[in-house]
Amino acid sequence: MIKDTSQQDLVVKSTKVSWKKAVGVVALIGALGVTARAISMADTTGRSFERSALQVATVSRGDFVRDIQASGRIVAANAPQVYSPQAGFVDLLVKAGDTVAQGQVIARVNSPTLTNELKQQQAELARLRDSLAREQLEVRRETLTLNRSLELAKVTLDAAERENRRAQLSIKQNLISQIDLEEAVDDLARAKLNYQHAQQEVALGKDTLAFELAAASNLVERQQLVVDELQRQVNALDISAPVSGLVGNLFVQTKAAVTDQQALMTLVDLSAYEAQLQVPESYANELGLGMSVVLKVGASEVYGKLSAISPEVSNREVTTRVRFDHSDMGGIRQNQRLSARILLDSKEDVIKVRRGSFMNSGGNVVYRVEGEVATRLNVRTGASSVNEVEILDGLSPGDQIIVSNYEQFEHAPLVQLR
Known part of the structure; x- marks a missing residue:
């Protein structure tokens, strides 16, 4: 007997779909679409890379400073060498690293030969001085003799003049004969002649003595x-120190x-430092005296100007000297390493745009980033510096490009970024 139809009925659940489940289904379909598009894009480009592994820079407009990078060291602008003045045996009075003052005795050379020569010449000088003193005494003696002979001749002349006057008076009074008068005249003439000769002899003698x-x-x-x-x-x-320093x-x-x-030693003048830089020879023709240089010494930056450029190339490098704008700098040491930027123009x-490894490919091709894709473009670059590159054609301010190395892209026209 059939009681009812309950055993034949089935419970049917409601088929109303929840909105949350609908959204989930749509998101899933969208994700599948994006994945399919990415897979399709990867198949098209052939390359897919993580964005975080690449360096991206933004193209901008502004002032551009062209510079070159160089390395070098601090050197003393004045580092004279000290030399031995004579052959001998040296006694060093200082050690390497000692501080010395200008004029301080830093070494002493013992030269027995030179010392003995000095003593011999000093003895010869003493002998000549004695000879000079003896000659001065002889001159005084000879001068006295000459003066005496001149005075005696003068006395004789005066006596002859008196006798001549007496004879002239006596002849008028007929007290003497004519012969006596003539004899007195001859004596006067002889006395005058002797006096004249005595004067000449005295003058000549004094000149000879002088x-x-x-x-x-x-x-x-x-x-x-x-x-x-x-x-x-x-x-x-x-030997004294020519400068104050070390x-x-x-x-x-x-x-x-x-x-x-x-050569005995080298002194380092601590009051004047310069920087010696090694510049690649490819930039040698662009260097000029007076160019500004930014030097990084330790954690600080200092400024200077090119003061000397070597005329020769050694090991494919040109040696230059930089003079600091300020001489009162502290915290620098001889031979301290540094890096520098020479500002060309x-x-x-x-x-x-920021300089990167993409310049290793010649700088004629870049990958411009647009969303999840980087497109290969031909560009024309101009001057380049340590940090930036000038863009002449192919890019606009605001564009983003990959500046890392392009070797991994293998010249692909498109690159997928994940």
Whole structure:
């Protein structure tokens, strides 16, 4: 007996779909679409890379400074070497690294030969001085003799003049004969002649004595010059520091035998520093004296100007010198390493982009980023600096390009970014 139809009925659940499930289904379909598009794009481009692994830079407009990178070291602008003034044995009074003041005795050379020569010449000078003193005494004696002969001749002349006057008076009074008168006249003439000769002899004698005295004095003066020069050389055996600074390299050991003009040591003047930079020879023709240089010494930046450029190329590099704008700089040391930027020229209102490894490919091709795709473009670049590259054609301000290396792209026209 059939009671009812409950066993034949089935419970049917509501088929109303929830809106949350609908949204989920749509999102899933969209994700599948994006994945399919990415797979399709990857198949088209052949390349897909992580965006985070690439360097992207934005093209901008502004002032462009063209510079080059160089490395170098701090050197002393004045680092004189000290030389031995004579052959002998040297005593070094300082050590490497010691601080010295200008004029301080830093080494002493013992030269027995030079010292002995000085003593010999000093003895010769003393002998010549004694000879000069003896000559001065002789001159005084000879001068006295000459004066006496002249005075005696004068006395004789005066006596002859008196006798002549007496004879002239006596002949008028017929007290003497004519012969006596003539004899008195002859005596007067003889006395005058003797006096004249005496005057000439005295003048000649004094000139001779003055000449001999001057010759003796000249010998003394000449010998004095010889002694002074030897004394200067002996004094120079005590070698003084030409500048204030530090003792650099020592080229000899103390008590060592040295030759004339042999280098002993180097002094470093701490009051004047310069930077010595090594610049690639490809930029040699663009360098010029007076160009501005930015140097990074440790954690600080200092400024200077090119003061010297080597005329030769060594190891494909050109050596330059940079003089600092300010001399009162602290915290720098001799041979301290540094990096520098030499500012070649500057331009205003140009399109530029950050420099990167993409320049290794020649700088004629870039990959411009548009959304998830990077497209290969031909561009024309201009001047380049350490940090930036000038864009002449192919890009506009605001464009984004990949500036990392392009070798991994293998010249693909499109690159997918994930």
